[in-house]
Amino acid sequence: MTDLRRTVERFWATAAAREWDAFAETLAEDVVYTLPQTRELISGRERYVRFNREYPGDWRLRVERVVAEPEQVVTWVHFTVGLEEMYGISFFTGDGSGRISTVTDFWPEPYEPPAGREHLVERY
Numbered sequence: 001m002t003d004l005r006r007t008v009e010r011f012w013a014t015a016a017a018r019e020w021d022a023f024a025e026t027l028a029e030d031v032v033y034t035l036p037q038t039r040e041l042i043s044g045r046e047r048y049v050r051f052n053r054e055y056p057g058d059w060r061l062r063v064e065r066v067v068a069e070p071e072q073v074v075t076w077v078h079f080t081v082g083l084e085e086m087y088g089i090s091f092f093t094g095d096g097s098g099r100i101s102t103v104t105d106f107w108p109e110p111y112e113p114p115a116g117r118e119h120l121v122e123r124y
Contacts, residue, residue: 004094005068008075011092011100015052016061024049028095034104048103057081 007026014023024045033042033051042048058081065076073092078085088107095101113121 003098004070004073004092004100005066007094007098007100008068008073008092009063009066012061012063012075012077018053020049020053023052026100028097028099028101031100032102034102035107036104037107 011023011026014020014026027045027048029045030043031045031048033048034040042051060080062078063075064078064087067074071093075090075092077088077090079088080086086107088105090106091102091104092100093102
């Protein structure tokens with residue numbers, strides 16, 4: 001298991017527990033958080049921790065999968081906010097000292113499949 005993988009696992013565990021000081025310890029001081037779908041970017045540990053601390057609603061998360069290489073980690077997470085459920089894919093890189101230097105999040109929206117392939121698929 002890579003050090004970055006352990007750091008990312010701690011990142012999610014401390015976020016889920018809302019342990020914001022411990023969460024901050026997983027991040028490089030100059031961490032960059034990017035949301036390509038909304039074209040938002042947050043620079044710096046303090047702002048990124050605040051973004052997560054102030055996220056609205058009584059959200060809960062569960063890590064579904066972690067894929068790790070020495071220099072990058074990808075996670076698939078399941079979030080609930082009230083009755084709403086969503087899945088996120090997050091890409092992490094490290095700074096060489098075991099802290100997270102970049103996080104890129106994708107939050108795909110569910111949608112109905114196009115007609116014409118019902119004979120090939122099962123819906124769940």
